[in-house]
Amino acid sequence: MSWALSRRTMLAGSIPACIASRGARAQAAAWPSQPIRLVVPFAPGGTTDLVARLVAAGLQERLGVSVIVENRAGAGATLGSELVARAAPDGYTLVMSNIASHAISPAVYRNRVRYNAVSDFAHIALVVSNPTVWVANPRAGIRTLQDAAAKARGPGGLDVATSGAGSSNHLMVVRMGQLLGVELNHIPFRGAGPAMQAVIAGQVPMMSDSLPSSVAHIRQGSVVAVAIASAQRHPAFPEVPTFREQGFDLASDSWFGLSAPAGTPAPIVARLNRETRAFVALPEVRARFAELGGTPGDLTPEGYADFVQREVALWAPLVQAAGATAD
Amino acid sequence: MDLFANLAHGFSVALTLNNLLFCFIGCIIGTAIGVLPGIGPVATISLLLPITFGQPATTAIIMLAGIYYGAQYGGSTTAILLNLPGEVSSVVTTLEGYKMARRGRAGAALTVAALGSFFAGSVATILVAASGPLLTQVALSFGPADYFSLMLLGLVISAVLAQGSVVKSIGMVVFGVSLGMVGTDVQTGQQRFTFGIPELSDGVGFVSIAMGMFGIAEIILNLERPEARSVMSGKVGSLMMTREEFRRAVPAVLRGTTVGSLLGILPGGGAALSSFGSYMMERKVSRGRHEFGNGAIEGVAGPEAANNAASQTSFIPLLTLGIPANAVMALMVGALIIQGIQPGPRMVEAQPDLFWGLIASMWIGNLMLLVINLPMIGMWVKLLAVPYRYMYPSIMVFCAIGVYSLQNNVFDVYQTVVFGIFGYLCSKLRLEAAPMLIGFVLGPMMEEHLRRAMLLSRGDPMVFVERPISAVMLGIAAVALIAMLMPNVRKGKDAALAEGG
Numbered sequence: 001m002s003w004a005l006s007r008r009t010m011l012a013g014s015i016p017a018c019i020a021s022r023g024a025r026a027q028a029a030a031w032p033s034q035p036i037r038l039v040v041p042f043a044p045g046g047t048t049d050l051v052a053r054l055v056a057a058g059l060q061e062r063l064g065v066s067v068i069v070e071n072r073a074g075a076g077a078t079l080g081s082e083l084v085a086r087a088a089p090d091g092y093t094l095v096m097s098n099i100a101s102h103a104i105s106p107a108v109y110r111n112r113v114r115y116n117a118v119s120d121f122a123h124i125a126l127v128v129s130n131p132t133v134w135v136a137n138p139r140a141g142i143r144t145l146q147d148a149a150a151k152a153r154g155p156g157g158l159d160v161a162t163s164g165a166g167s168s169n170h171l172m173v174v175r176m177g178q179l180l181g182v183e184l185n186h187i188p189f190r191g192a193g194p195a196m197q198a199v200i201a202g203q204v205p206m207m208s209d210s211l212p213s214s215v216a217h218i219r220q221g222s223v224v225a226v227a228i229a230s231a232q233r234h235p236a237f238p239e240v241p242t243f244r245e246q247g248f249d250l251a252s253d254s255w256f257g258l259s260a261p262a263g264t265p266a267p268i269v270a271r272l273n274r275e276t277r278a279f280v281a282l283p284e285v286r287a288r289f290a291e292l293g294g295t296p297g298d299l300t301p302e303g304y305a306d307f308v309q310r311e312v313a314l315w316a317p318l319v320q321a322a323g324a325t326a327d
Numbered sequence: 328m329d330l331f332a333n334l335a336h337g338f339s340v341a342l343t344l345n346n347l348l349f350c351f352i353g354c355i356i357g358t359a360i361g362v363l364p365g366i367g368p369v370a371t372i373s374l375l376l377p378i379t380f381g382q383p384a385t386t387a388i389i390m391l392a393g394i395y396y397g398a399q400y401g402g403s404t405t406a407i408l409l410n411l412p413g414e415v416s417s418v419v420t421t422l423e424g425y426k427m428a429r430r431g432r433a434g435a436a437l438t439v440a441a442l443g444s445f446f447a448g449s450v451a452t453i454l455v456a457a458s459g460p461l462l463t464q465v466a467l468s469f470g471p472a473d474y475f476s477l478m479l480l481g482l483v484i485s486a487v488l489a490q491g492s493v494v495k496s497i498g499m500v501v502f503g504v505s506l507g508m509v510g511t512d513v514q515t516g517q518q519r520f521t522f523g524i525p526e527l528s529d530g531v532g533f534v535s536i537a538m539g540m541f542g543i544a545e546i547i548l549n550l551e552r553p554e555a556r557s558v559m560s561g562k563v564g565s566l567m568m569t570r571e572e573f574r575r576a577v578p579a580v581l582r583g584t585t586v587g588s589l590l591g592i593l594p595g596g597g598a599a600l601s602s603f604g605s606y607m608m609e610r611k612v613s614r615g616r617h618e619f620g621n622g623a624i625e626g627v628a629g630p631e632a633a634n635n636a637a638s639q640t641s642f643i644p645l646l647t648l649g650i651p652a653n654a655v656m657a658l659m660v661g662a663l664i665i666q667g668i669q670p671g672p673r674m675v676e677a678q679p680d681l682f683w684g685l686i687a688s689m690w691i692g693n694l695m696l697l698v699i700n701l702p703m704i705g706m707w708v709k710l711l712a713v714p715y716r717y718m719y720p721s722i723m724v725f726c727a728i729g730v731y732s733l734q735n736n737v738f739d740v741y742q743t744v745v746f747g748i749f750g751y752l753c754s755k756l757r758l759e760a761a762p763m764l765i766g767f768v769l770g771p772m773m774e775e776h777l778r779r780a781m782l783l784s785r786g787d788p789m790v791f792v793e794r795p796i797s798a799v800m801l802g803i804a805a806v807a808l809i810a811m812l813m814p815n816v817r818k819g820k821d822a823a824l825a826e827g828g
Contacts, residue, residue, distance in 0.1 A: 043369075043654060044369055044370075044372070044373035044376075044654065044657070044658050044661070046657065046661075049373075049661060050661045050664055050665065053376060053377075053661065053665060054665060056377075057377065057380060057665075069373070070735060071373060071734075071735075072734065072735060072736075073529065073734065074525065074526060074528060074529045074734070075511075075525045075526075075528040075529065076511075076528075078525070079525055079526070112523070112525060156785070157785075159782075159783060164513065165512075165513060165514055165515055185782065185783075185785075186782075187779060187782050187783060188513055188514055189513075189779075190513055190775065191657075193650040193651050193657070194650070196650060197466075197467070197644070197648060197650050198470075198471075200467065200648065201467035201468070201470070203470045203471065203783065204783065215669060216649050216669045216670065217649070222648075288667060291667070291669060292664065292669075
């Protein structure tokens with residue numbers, strides 16, 4: 001597969017694979033003995049895909065077998081997730097679970113999603129989470145959320161761009177509107193790139209975005225970071241105040257993790273959790289995530305499962321409020 | 328001159344042995360996947376991404392870029408030889424290119440595609456190097472209203488200039504637009520016309536439609552008429568262009584390069600519009616316009632040049648703003664981020680090796696493509712001599728594999744079958760597939776921009792005439808429509824088309 005693989009890794013990967021193929025079924029004790037499939041429920045090129053490829057490269061090295069990224073996009077990340085929910089729980093099929101596939105989309109596609117985001121998965125580990133950030137065009141005259149609120153209450157209202165309807169960024173716009181008591185004019189785009197371009201060009205004054213897609217533009221000064229939706233100020237951007245500091249009780253992270261089908265043997269889940277946490281804690285990986293504004297996850301499997309459950313409970317009512325259900 | 332110093336630096340980066348090697352590998356892989364129907368650059372790049380982890384960032388991006396424009400190039404080969412467009416841009420190439428192949432001029436069509444692409448690629452590369460940041464401003468000055476009007480103009484012109492019955496071609500455009508509406512609504516997230524099929528929630532697949540309507544339908548049609556098959560395999564024809572063909576192709580390439588360079592800067596619709604735009608232009612202004620529909624060389628030369636120019640200039644938003652214009656670019660951003668480089672506005676200053684090396688390697692890559700492909704034309708054309716009982720089943724198998732590999736989903740294969748049958752029926756009813764595909768590609772973008780413009784203007788439609796760019800586009804569209812509706816002009820058009828066949 002990969003030229004980046006060292007010869008040792010390749011040998012380690014291929015020999016057990018030969019042995020295992022003779023046996024009827026890979027034993028949990030001998031796991032991993034064949035390539036692992038990591039399903040990304042989004043198209044190649046997005047943040048989920050990116051995180052998955054980083055993790056796949058890391059796990060491949062640590063587990064000694066190939067970890068193959070497979071993109072199965074569609075229906076708000078539910079197609080790929082459903083595929084994994086139904087796959088054999090043998091530790092060879094994993095999904096890059098995320099805020100869309102495992103918290104928001106189940107509420108958006110509530111009549112069509114045929115998996116339970118909590119009970120149909122053995123949740124393994126939180127990989128990384130990024131806060132939402134609100135940025136503005138420097139010429140729009142919006143430096144604080146108070147400025148934004150004043151514009152929203154003013155005659156024309158306030159336009160806010162997002163990467164798409166039903167995204168966590170969109171739901172942030174809805175929550176902010178509820179807190180302000182005035183509806184914000186939501187302008188959805190197809191992905192963060194085009195939305196950011198419209199903000200830089202001044203067609204839309206403001207945007208609710210995940211930090212990774214904004215980082216370069218904030219550093220360059222082509223947009224101004226107005227508020228960050230994390231509990232504390234972000235270490236990479238200490239000068240950007242949080243929503244709470246500015247009087248709005250909002251915090252929202254987009255997150256990415258690893259999950260397997262429910263029933264995956266506990267030792268496999270534990271091993272994957274250990275390797276993933278060790279990988280994301282490596283200084284160079286931490287640095288890579290930090291450049292993008294992400295915080296590496298450090299949760300046990302149980303911790304991550306609880307986390308997913310809380311997120312599901314948090315987002316469902318907001319999806320209703322946004323009228324973003326698809327049925 | 329700064330520019331020359333920078334370019335010299337770029338060439339010194341691109342001409343290292345390692346970078347040349349990877350540029351070459353990228354071009355070869357790109358050409359190969361372009362030739363294989365259905366396997367697109369997105370699937371290939373995502374598969375090959377791990378290879379690049381072990382390489383320096385500049386090398387990685389040079390290889391990925393090679394795959395990208397190699398695929399653009401290879402796609403035209405199957406479009407010309409087998410009527411199989413793998414991408415939006417090569418749909419246009421099938422129109423005249425496949426007709427040329429049927430007349431025994433496949434070699435000339437492939438040659439002009441190669442030379443035209445190389446010329447356009449060279450010009451566009453210089454353009455990117457010289458005025459990338461400046462052109463970014465052009466892209467930024469296009470607002471939603473302007474995009475809407477541009478797309479509307481594209482649709483109107485494609486309906487007005489289509490072959491045969493205007494009513495039928497408008498009907499096909501409208502049907503294409505409706506097909507484009509299938510899937511999740513961008514503004515509200517509502518499902519439209521999906522009939523509860525989850526696979527349809529992201530819309531009908533372009534590759535399925537293009538392959539079904541063109542490639543598969545053509546195979547069914549050929550099975551129907553054994554005499555046509557033997558004619559084609561018997562007549563391979565001379566490989567080189569005649570002097571006359573060359574003279575006709577030159578102005579078409581120049582016009583195509585201009586159209587493509589300009590439209591390529593606009594993210595999203597730009598690259599798709601460029602080859603359609605150039606085709607429509609050639610059909611109206613070129614000396615060989617009466618031959619359109621029968622294999623006019625201008626209809627291959629112009630769009631191929633436009634397409635290649637656009638695929639070079641579409642790097643401008645990525646390199647200057649850090650905003651990817653399409654899925655392939657998004658993957659390249661991913662590759663850079665994995666390498667620890669944050670693409671963005673500061674990339675030119677922060678990573679001069681990467682920026683100028685990539686630009687230099689674009690030109691080297693185009694040269695390589697020419698060198699790889701010109702000698703191969705003879706081999707490709709011989710492919711036509713393969714007996715159809717071997718060729719058709721293999722095309723079908725490759726199509727099925729290619730379509731499946733897009734999403735790893737059998738549903739896409741079924742879609743292709745349905746559109747193959749539908750395409751056959753359309754041919755029987757003399758309904759053209761090209762206007763439908765234009766509608767399918769432009770319709771959803773047009774809707775998106777229309778609704779975004781209306782959201783931003785608080786529902787005031789005046790925004791479309793108040794913005795100068797938009798107003799000009801709408802003006803041209805109106806003139807084209809009126810010209811079509813005026814009876815004497817109509818008569819002239821019909822006569823011209825009847826003459827052209």
